[in-house]
Amino acid sequence: MAQQVRGVVARAKGEPVRIETVVVPDPGPGEAVVKVQACGVCHTDLHYREGGINDEFPFLLGHEAAGVVESVGEGVTEVAPGDYVILNWRAVCGQCRACKRGRPQYCFATHNAKQKMTLTDGTELAPALGIGAFAEKTLVAAGQCTKVDPAASPAAAGLLGCGVMAGLGAAINTGGVGRGDSVAVIGCGGVGNAAVVGARLAGAAKIIAVDIDDRKLETARGLGATDTVNSRSSDPIEAIRELTGGFGADVVIEAVGRPETYEQAFYARDLAGTVVLVGVPTPEMRIDLPLLDVFGRGGALKSSWYGDCLPSRDFPMLIDLYRQGRLDLDAFVTETIALDEVEKAFERMHHGDVLRSVVVF
Numbered sequence: 001m002a003q004q005v006r007g008v009v010a011r012a013k014g015e016p017v018r019i020e021t022v023v024v025p026d027p028g029p030g031e032a033v034v035k036v037q038a039c040g041v042c043h044t045d046l047h048y049r050e051g052g053i054n055d056e057f058p059f060l061l062g063h064e065a066a067g068v069v070e071s072v073g074e075g076v077t078e079v080a081p082g083d084y085v086i087l088n089w090r091a092v093c094g095q096c097r098a099c100k101r102g103r104p105q106y107c108f109a110t111h112n113a114k115q116k117m118t119l120t121d122g123t124e125l126a127p128a129l130g131i132g133a134f135a136e137k138t139l140v141a142a143g144q145c146t147k148v149d150p151a152a153s154p155a156a157a158g159l160l161g162c163g164v165m166a167g168l169g170a171a172i173n174t175g176g177v178g179r180g181d182s183v184a185v186i187g188c189g190g191v192g193n194a195a196v197v198g199a200r201l202a203g204a205a206k207i208i209a210v211d212i213d214d215r216k217l218e219t220a221r222g223l224g225a226t227d228t229v230n231s232r233s234s235d236p237i238e239a240i241r242e243l244t245g246g247f248g249a250d251v252v253i254e255a256v257g258r259p260e261t262y263e264q265a266f267y268a269r270d271l272a273g274t275v276v277l278v279g280v281p282t283p284e285m286r287i288d289l290p291l292l293d294v295f296g297r298g299g300a301l302k303s304s305w306y307g308d309c310l311p312s313r314d315f316p317m318l319i320d321l322y323r324q325g326r327l328d329l330d331a332f333v334t335e336t337i338a339l340d341e342v343e344k345a346f347e348r349m350h351h352g353d354v355l356r357s358v359v360v361f
């Protein structure tokens with residue numbers, strides 16, 4: 001029997017979101033209905049509401065979530081009712097060329113639920129990133145559910161579903177930070193500060209946090225940054241070189257998504273260093289670098305999508321680290337809010353004093 005729940009819906013471009021009644025069908029083959037316990041507010045949700053992703057309104061927002069599986073459809077073996085799970089928006093297929101070559105992070109197929117959740121008048125909802133978890137319950141593909149230790153608080157666990165995983169993975173998976181490395185992180189919001197934590201977990205000896213906001217730098221220091229640079233008051237390229245004996249950092253992570261900060265990352269790395277772009281640029285952004293400078297430096301220019309994560313490998317491992325007190329996910333939960341406060345959380349995003357607002361149910 002289909003169920004009716006409350007959910008946060010964006011009806012039209014630029015309009016404030018509203019709580020609506022959402023109809024959640026019973027799970028079909030390969031699907032699961034999850035009772036959501038917490039869901040973080042991510043920039044991507046705001047981009048959906050602003051029409052920056054696509055025009056398939058109305059959207060059911062929310063995609064950074066943890067909850068409990070309520071029911072599963074035919075043929076589901078990955079999870080069972082009662083399992084505590086983190087939802088992911090990159091369920092891999094195991095069949096395509098990328099999966100078969102052992103690079104499932106680049107899987108060509110994205111598995112979401114086949115059925116649609118709707119409004120009460122039958123209008124189909126487009127769930128944000130195939131999840132739609134600003135709702136008491138949501139319908140997803142079973143492969144989007146990763147079972148983790150139920151002792152982890154939902155507000156913290158859910159964060160691994162998007163932004164915090166992106167930052168941790170940019171350092172650990174994409175950047176390949178190793179013991180003793182020097183790492184610089186440009187932009188210390190939720191994603192960049194997670195990269196700081198990732199660099200610390202990976203054993204970096206020096207972690208240089210760069211931001212234009214001293215409050216963010218203070219948070220970065222608390223999370224393990226060994227040095228901080230306010231790039232409003234000093235040249236970050238010079239500062240990073242100075243802090244690394246004149247060489248530049250082994251890994252520089254760009255977590256803003258702007259041409260000028262990418263350029264800083266490019267020149268602040270060691271000649272053989274790695275640049276990781278995890279900040280998301282807009283389509284019109286361009287960089288203009290002398291090709292000779294690209295040629296004259298070895299290393300690697302990489303981008304990191306969802307932190308190159310493999311949910312089934314990374315989520316349980318990171319939750320274990322969290323449970324052991326080695327990964328402070330709680331530090332990213334600036335505030336917990338109710339479902340009807342998502343619009344307010346969008347406004348607060350612009351003020352720069354929030355790493356994550358998390359809806360708890």
Ligand code: APR
Pocket residue numbers: 043044163166186187188189190191192210211212213216231255256257261278279280281352354355
């Ligand atoms: N130099 C350094 N830091 C900057 C600059 C700049 N020119 N401009 C902005 N910042 C800092 C902000 O002060 C803030 O601390 O970058 C940080 C961005 O953080 P958030 O807005 O909280 O964004 P976050 O959630 O961390 O995401 C960062 O990654 O996933 C993408 O879409 C996301 O592009 C975004 C980026």
Ligand code: ZN
Pocket residue numbers: 092093094095096097098099100104106107108109
């Ligand atoms: Zn695949």
Ligand code: ZN
Pocket residue numbers: 042043044045063064162163
């Ligand atoms: Zn997100």
